[in-house]
Amino acid sequence: MNNTQVTDDRFLFGAAVGTGMTAMAAERGGADFLLILNAGRLRLQGASSLSCYLPLRSSNDWVIEIAEKEVLNRCSLPVFMGASVCDPSSSVDSIVGKAIDAGFSGMVNFPSAWAIDGRLRLALEAEELGFGRECALIEEAAKAGLSTLAYVTNMQDAVRMSDAGAEMLCVVVGFTAGPTGVETSLSFEAVAETVDDTLRQVPKHVRTLVEGGPITTPEDALAVSRLCRVGGYIAGSTIDRLPLEETIEQVVKSYKVISQLVTPEFGVPAYHKFDGQSDAISEIRSQAETAAHSRIPVLITGSSGTGKTLLAQQIHSMGAFSARNPVIINCNSLVAEDAPEFLFGRAAGHRSRGSAASGGVLERTGHTTLILDEVGNLDAVTQGMLLEFIDTGTVQRLGSSMACQMDTRIISTSNQNLAKMVDCGSFRQDLFYRLTAHHIAIPALAERTEDIVPLAEALLLETEKRRGMRLSNSSYTALLAYSWPGNVRELRNAIMRAAATANGKLLIAKDFAFIGQPITKLESAGKSTGNKLAANIPIQTSNKDESMSERDWIAAALRRHRYRKNDTASELGITPRTLYNKIKKYGLN
Amino acid sequence: MKKLEIVDRIAPMSKNGAQSNSQVRKILCPILRGLTAGQADCAIVLPRENANELLFSELENLNGNRDRHIAALLCADPFITVEKAASRLKELQVNSVTNWPSGIFFEGKTIKSMAAIPAGWQQEYAWLSKSRQLGLVPYAFVLSLEQGLAALAEGITRIILHPGLPHGLNFDAKVQLSRSLENIANSLKQSPLNPEIYFYKHPQIFSHESNAFDWANGIVDYSVRA
Secondary structure, three states: OOOOOOOOOOEEEEEEEEEHHHHHHHHOOOOOOEEEEEHHHHHOOOOHHHEEEHEEOOOHHHHHHHHHHOOOOOOOOOOEEEEEOOOOOOOOOHHHHHHHHOOOOOEOOOOOOOOOOHHHHHHHHHHOOOOHHHHHHHHHHHHHEEEEEEOOHHHHHHHHHHHHHHOEEEEEEEOOOOOOOOOOOOHHHHHHHHHHHHOOOOOOOOEEEEEEOOOOOOOHHHHHHHHHOOEEEEEOOOOOOOHHHHHHHHHHHHHHHHHHHHHHHOOOOHOOOOOOOOHHHHHHHHHHHHHHHOOOEEEEEEEOOOOOOOOOOHHHHHOOOOOOEHHHEHHHHHOOOOOOHHHHHEEOOOOOOOOEEEEEEHHHHEEEEEEEOOHHOOHHHHHHHHHHHHHOOEOEEOOOOOEEOOOEEEEEOOOOOOHHHHHHHOOOOOHHHHHEEEEEEEOOHHHHHHHHHHHHHHHHHHHHHOOOOOEHHHHHHHHOOOOOOOHHHHHHHHHHHHHHHHHOOOHHHHHHHHOOOOOOHHHHHOOOOOOOOOOOOOOOOOOOHHOOOOHHHHHHHHHOOOOOOOHHHHHOOOOHHHHHHHHHHOOOO | OOOEEEEOOOOOOOOOOOOOOOOEEEEHHHHHHHOOOOHOOOOOHOOOOHHHHHHHHHHHHHOHHHHHHEEEEEOOOOOHHHHHHHHHHHHHHOEEEEEEEOOOOOOOHHHHHOOOOOOOOOHHHHHHHHHHHHOOOEEEEEHHHHHHHHHHOOOOOOOEEEOOOOOOOOOOHHHHHHHHHHHHHHHOOOOOOOOOOEEOOOOOOOOOOOOOOOOOOOEEEEEOOO
């Protein structure tokens, strides 16, 4: 119903809009009333609000057209017509009549002569096209039973409008400043002073609002209302143009940034990312390629830090869905009670009356890969729901009868023994079988020490490419001597830390002295060399000693030949037996 | 002395195909339809219709001697570029243009706020200057010596001197105003650009005077029926 009156004593918020979209959004946001102004339309056409004064279109006809087509039949709030008295051929009676016929519940003087000063303003008044005629319009509207709101800027105009019967007065402190192109030097205190001066002789029963000037946010409006006599705020460009421009700008930037992120991520050959030279890794790469070319579910197991998620992403990047990013769900972070809604979404009104609909993450898995990271941590209910999804390929929002079909590739990872979990009943057997059509197990780094050096080199290149850093022989020794319980992740962190704290471009064993130390100890032991393996292996730490020793010479040869002893011995010109003795002597096992 | 006439519509054709009073050039400004001269001064802040669309629509219906018409354009229209306006005018075989409705009366805070559009006499003269570069002949309405010099600085050599807003002028003030206008015109004539100075004989100020403006190269009359 558009004939609702604005009568209560709450802080009023009026939305001055120029389109149905902004009107409906303002209503949903809780506005108390709407003003349809030609300025609102002009703003959304990219013009300045000030263009409302120009002869670009009949203001009154335009406002009526917007209201009839886009607002009055869609909004239940009181709607005020921004009415102009600029046409001498239109009487105020006829303007009010048109407003009533259209279905407006109120009238406001807009565009108003308040913005025009000097001799042009005097001319407007002399020609009876100015504020005097606006007062006559408001008076006529009040007589006709319309709600009335008047824009005023000074005490004299406020009293005239109040006398004319305006129920509400809005003190305008200039056009809204900021990105609108309008400048203001007014402080909130100056605004408050202007407002109080303007309203000094206005009867208390007249509702008062403020608009414009430096007030561009709700906080600004609140600040001003606390300093002076205003019981509300009218927002124009501060609710449509400014937030809309900002939002659009941010969303467009997001699209651009995302497109830039996706390209390099999936444009690089996948093999280059899962580094390692061991037979085990070669076999894993071979399995990954096979898996990538099929659509069957893959389960990747391995202890923490072995690169399970990375391998899953690489299988995705080699597969049929590589054009889209995979959807990765970290099952560790899923809270049992929230998981169903997070995964499947909810229909409008499901959570509570009036609650909005919300899409679940599975709705984003169409034509891409769903990576379930640490799937062993899913609770029983979510396991069941996921099983249904894998079986049917459909996603049904909670509380909805509609289901949408997804074409999704599933890859799961786990650092737990899912078979054992099935045996003890903590993981569904049927889900286990569906997830493990292809099983890839990644061995711990300690089980493939031949990968440590090439991995370390690759990681250093990846993190410190610009600085041209290198690993010394002594640093190789330190890295090879450690057991890496945190696997590749721990190795990466160690490389990054050493690179960040090293003095030069050559990383030496001393730079890795922190390896294996408890974190609390590390924090206070910058100079310590308390590596548990450093005690067993005579690591040379000075730069002077970085020249090739026999130990380094043998170690480098072993790396080159991937620890094949016969080949290494052949290159070094010694017998395999001698090599074994040297390895034993220098602790290169 | 040359004669110009502000009109809101094309004059009807006579039986032999000639337009009445064809020796007088017309400043065609349909947005002024129904306005007195005093109201016409305020036209830039009267959102009654689309000034430029009305103009083009009227010109499209024009028959006969198109080059006798000067198109009065709202230069502050944010939805039409000078290039587009010039192109349309050329298509319609109209080669002269002027700035009306105009922001020459903006002063005080209005100048500052209207600059956000942007609108105002400086913007209008820049617009007219560009129209000159695009092959049109611009006529600039000016209110003061400052505005006249600004128009000349933009290379506009046809100046229409507006006497100002008519309200509150007594006889003595009119006499003083006449002298002031003559001084402005003579100052502008000093320009090496050898400008043509037209005087807008505002009917609400100079309704009876007939021969007092011989310092002008031409007179502009307001011929819109309110």
